Amino acid sequence: MGSSNVDTEAKAPRKVRFRDPQIEMAHGAGGKASRRLIEGLFVPLLFGSSPGPLGDAALVEIDGARVAITTDSFVVKPLTFPGGSIGELAVNGTVNDLAVAGALPEAIVVSYIIEAGLAAEALEAEVRAMARAAQRAGVKIVGGDTKVVEHGMADRMYVTTTGIGRVMEGVNVSPQSVRPGDQVLLSGPIGDHGVTILLARGELDLEADLASDTRSVLPLVEALARAVGPGIRWMRDPTRGGVATSLNELARDCGLGIILRDDKIPVRDTVRGACELLGLDPLHIANEGQFLAVVAANQADAGLAALTQAAGGEQAVIIGEVHEQPAGTVLVTTTYGGSRVVDMLVGDPLPRIC
Amino acid sequence: MGSSNVDTEAKAPRKVRFRDPQIEMAHGAGGKASRRLIEGLFVPLLFGSSPGPLGDAALVEIDGARVAITTDSFVVKPLTFPGGSIGELAVNGTVNDLAVAGALPEAIVVSYIIEAGLAAEALEAEVRAMARAAQRAGVKIVGGDTKVVEHGMADRMYVTTTGIGRVMEGVNVSPQSVRPGDQVLLSGPIGDHGVTILLARGELDLEADLASDTRSVLPLVEALARAVGPGIRWMRDPTRGGVATSLNELARDCGLGIILRDDKIPVRDTVRGACELLGLDPLHIANEGQFLAVVAANQADAGLAALTQAAGGEQAVIIGEVHEQPAGTVLVTTTYGGSRVVDMLVGDPLPRIC
Numbered sequence: 200m201g202s203s204n205v206d207t208e209a210k211a212p213r214k215v216r217f218r219d220p221q222i223e224m225a226h227g228a229g230g231k232a233s234r235r236l237i238e239g240l241f242v243p244l245l246f247g248s249s250p251g252p253l254g255d256a257a258l259v260e261i262d263g264a265r266v267a268i269t270t271d272s273f274v275v276k277p278l279t280f281p282g283g284s285i286g287e288l289a290v291n292g293t294v295n296d297l298a299v300a301g302a303l304p305e306a307i308v309v310s311y312i313i314e315a316g317l318a319a320e321a322l323e324a325e326v327r328a329m330a331r332a333a334q335r336a337g338v339k340i341v342g343g344d345t346k347v348v349e350h351g352m353a354d355r356m357y358v359t360t361t362g363i364g365r366v367m368e369g370v371n372v373s374p375q376s377v378r379p380g381d382q383v384l385l386s387g388p389i390g391d392h393g394v395t396i397l398l399a400r401g402e403l404d405l406e407a408d409l410a411s412d413t414r415s416v417l418p419l420v421e422a423l424a425r426a427v428g429p430g431i432r433w434m435r436d437p438t439r440g441g442v443a444t445s446l447n448e449l450a451r452d453c454g455l456g457i458i459l460r461d462d463k464i465p466v467r468d469t470v471r472g473a474c475e476l477l478g479l480d481p482l483h484i485a486n487e488g489q490f491l492a493v494v495a496a497n498q499a500d501a502g503l504a505a506l507t508q509a510a511g512g513e514q515a516v517i518i519g520e521v522h523e524q525p526a527g528t529v530l531v532t533t534t535y536g537g538s539r540v541v542d543m544l545v546g547d548p549l550p551r552i553c
Numbered sequence: 554m555g556s557s558n559v560d561t562e563a564k565a566p567r568k569v570r571f572r573d574p575q576i577e578m579a580h581g582a583g584g585k586a587s588r589r590l591i592e593g594l595f596v597p598l599l600f601g602s603s604p605g606p607l608g609d610a611a612l613v614e615i616d617g618a619r620v621a622i623t624t625d626s627f628v629v630k631p632l633t634f635p636g637g638s639i640g641e642l643a644v645n646g647t648v649n650d651l652a653v654a655g656a657l658p659e660a661i662v663v664s665y666i667i668e669a670g671l672a673a674e675a676l677e678a679e680v681r682a683m684a685r686a687a688q689r690a691g692v693k694i695v696g697g698d699t700k701v702v703e704h705g706m707a708d709r710m711y712v713t714t715t716g717i718g719r720v721m722e723g724v725n726v727s728p729q730s731v732r733p734g735d736q737v738l739l740s741g742p743i744g745d746h747g748v749t750i751l752l753a754r755g756e757l758d759l760e761a762d763l764a765s766d767t768r769s770v771l772p773l774v775e776a777l778a779r780a781v782g783p784g785i786r787w788m789r790d791p792t793r794g795g796v797a798t799s800l801n802e803l804a805r806d807c808g809l810g811i812i813l814r815d816d817k818i819p820v821r822d823t824v825r826g827a828c829e830l831l832g833l834d835p836l837h838i839a840n841e842g843q844f845l846a847v848v849a850a851n852q853a854d855a856g857l858a859a860l861t862q863a864a865g866g867e868q869a870v871i872i873g874e875v876h877e878q879p880a881g882t883v884l885v886t887t888t889y890g891g892s893r894v895v896d897m898l899v900g901d902p903l904p905r906i907c
Binding site: 217219220221222223224225226227228233236237240241244245246247256257259261262263264265266268269270271272273274305306308309310311312313314315316317318319322323326327329330340341342343344345346347348349351352353354357359361363364365547550551 | 571573574575576577578579580581582587590591594595598599600601610611613615616617618619620622623624625626627628659660662663664665666667668669670671672673676677680681683684694695696697698699700701702703705706707708711713715717718719901904905
């Protein structure tokens with residue numbers, strides 16, 4: 200989900216108050232409850248003096264260098280699943296948060312919270328997975344910490360990764376840069392990660408050949424940046440809360456409307472089927488290897504071409520457009536000519552997805 | 554405890570192998586088992602390509618700027634205790650890891666792992682404590698993340714803080730800089746934090762007017778740096794594993810002997826009493842607001858004067874000296890003329906102290 204400081208710049212239409220009596224699963228799900236917690240508690244009390252947001256990462260100037268920083272905890276259950284594991288997820292997630300903030304990852308630090316009794320080989324497998332993911336993303340893991348809690352005080356292991364990166368020249372992403380007419384690009388099919396986790400838990404009686412999409416999106420972001428650099432207005436990796444939540448946050452933060460074309464949104468049959476069974480919208484399902492980019496209208500085709508020609512970006516597509524109206528809202532138009540409002544995620548239908 | 558990359562430079566006399574079958578509490582205690590885990594698993598698999606250590610923080614160069622980074626998870630139990638709480642501990646611990654690496658803290662990010670059902674006011678209290686601690690230390694909290702796990706899958710809340718800082722001019726700390734004759738300075742009495750936590754848990758039937766020493770040591774480090782800058786060879790905040798473990802790591806890493814004078818080591822009566830009851834050495838008890846500095850012989854008195862004249866450094870003292878022999882060992886000499894070897898912490902007599 201990235202560091203929450205994106206929210207420090209949110210121009211909330213009204214002051215959010217956090218009045219929930221206790222913390223529930225939904226507060227960690229990335230949707231409405233998360234936003235209430237962040238805007239009602241963290242922003243006023245903690246991030247009040249933040250120097251300025253970069254989207255999924257914060258920007259700090261150190262000795263003249265523009266340093267992006269992002270942190271995330273990972274509590275995914277189970278630890279391993281088709282296509283990945285918690286360690287890989289942690290490294291890729293941090294790399295991606297930096298990438299969509301327009302930063303090149305330079306270093307990662309990792310902290311483990313481990314339940315006493317965890318098999319050493321389970322830890323070793325994750326350490327190896329992290330090392331491999333870091334190597335693939337071209338980033339170094341430079342330090343870490345380990346805490347152990349009593350058996351029963353954690354669920355095997357939790358991983359927190361923090362990444363720092365160097366801001367790319369010529370890339371300045373911000374909700375405030377978004378203009379009517381801008382096009383919404385998506386790097387590939389959605390929902391694979393969330394549904395894979397669900398299936399891995401055996402919660403659905405469904406056989407499916409599906410794997411998490413966890414990967415570094417850095418090569419795709421770099422391809423896009425090389426092609427249309429300053430034409431990129433905004434980027435985000437739609438993890439918890441999915442594409443719908445990311446775009447709702449954007450719509451709210453830029454005060455414009457985002458209109459998606461239902462027939463353009465790539466969703467695998469398995470994901471669609473699982474969502475129908477569960478009564479969920481694929482637009483709300485978490486992704487771990489896709490990203491959204493809003494690109495200036497006259498550069499959108501060039502941006503799309505750059506993505507589709509890059510390895511892993513073959514299924515990239517333009518899924519929608521920014522409009523003046525309906526302000527602050529995400530609409531999906533169907534091929535039958537109808538349209539529906541897509542809201543942020545409410546509740547936590549798929550807990551501990553990352 | 555700081556990021557583990559201090560260990561990446563450790564010139565281990567022999568290759569450490571991690572063969573423990575499962576993770577135990579001791580692997581998070583900062584002593585021998587932790588070191589085995591770090592050197593036998595994390596260093597070879599994860600930190601192999603680390604650019605170079607800075608002690609409690611790693612050093613990364615970004616656009617010509619020297620950036621220090623450190624991460625730590627906090628799982629202290631109970632969440633609040635006399636003198637502090639988990640949030641304050643997290644911020645101070647991160648500030649201190651940067652400070653003793655010779656870096657000025659510039660920004661902190663925080664990630665919470667919260668057990669569903671936690672009272673919102675408990676979270677709010679910690680958020681406020683973090684904001685206050687950050688303000689006192691002059692550092693900004695710029696971003697964060699929140700994950701929620703089911704009731705029973707965490708112990709109320711865990712906090713992971715990561716800090717980045719700017720390396721101070723003229724301060725270059727490293728075990729390799731330490732020379733025979735150098736003096737070992739300590740900023741104040743030891744063991745307050747560990748014993749406070751123990752008493753807060755009610756595990757000792759002892760009434761005591763004692764509080765955690767958690768605080769930012771940055772002002773003291775800055776005072777020392779202003780006075781003797783390049784004369785500072787090495788610094789460390791002796792948290793998990795205490796002074797004994799920190800100095801054993803130094804002795805091993807620099808290949809020299811460290812001889813402490815028992816009568817010079819400041820320990821409050823309450824701490825000494827509790828340690829006697831438990832059969833523990835105060836040198837093994839965690840501190841959260843003290844630091845050790847090895848200073849060149851001819852600048853040690855000036856360094857000590859700078860510390861004792863600074864607010865909060867009044868009880869600073871020279872506790873020992875570096876010698877050629879016994880190489881790689883920490884000795885304590887008593888007023889009766891005897892001496893004893895003080896080893897690293899073994900096991901985890903005081904779990905979840907930070």
